[in-house]
Amino acid sequence: MKFKNVVRRPNVLMLSLEERVIPRYNVLNVMMEKKLLKKRPKFSNVTWLPEAEFLENYVLKNRDYAEELLLCL
Numbered sequence: 001m002k003f004k005n006v007v008r009r010p011n012v013l014m015l016s017l018e019e020r021v022i023p024r025y026n027v028l029n030v031m032m033e034k035k036l037l038k039k040r041p042k043f044s045n046v047t048w049l050p051e052a053e054f055l056e057n058y059v060l061k062n063r064d065y066a067e068e069l070l071l072c073l
Contacts, residue, residue: 008044009044011048012044012047012048015047020047021047023072023073024043024046024047024054024073025043026072026073027058027059027069027072027073028040028041028043028046028058030065030068030069030072031058031062031065031069034065036062036065046058059073
């Protein structure tokens with residue numbers, strides 16, 4: 001995440017790095033490496049998704065890779 005994005009959305013600083021930010025970043029990286037995403041979504045939007053919605057939109061939609069993606073969380 002770029003510094004300018006943190007300045008625009010300082011609430012992201014309130015999120016847990018260990019429990020939310022880093023795991024979701026890792027999931028997106030794996031998805032990009034496997035070309036499961038056409039383009040990287042705005043990370044600030046991804047961090048604010050509720051857990052169930054994140055899992056549904058990013059992990060469960062890719063059932064063939066779900067086990068590997070869940071290991072990132």
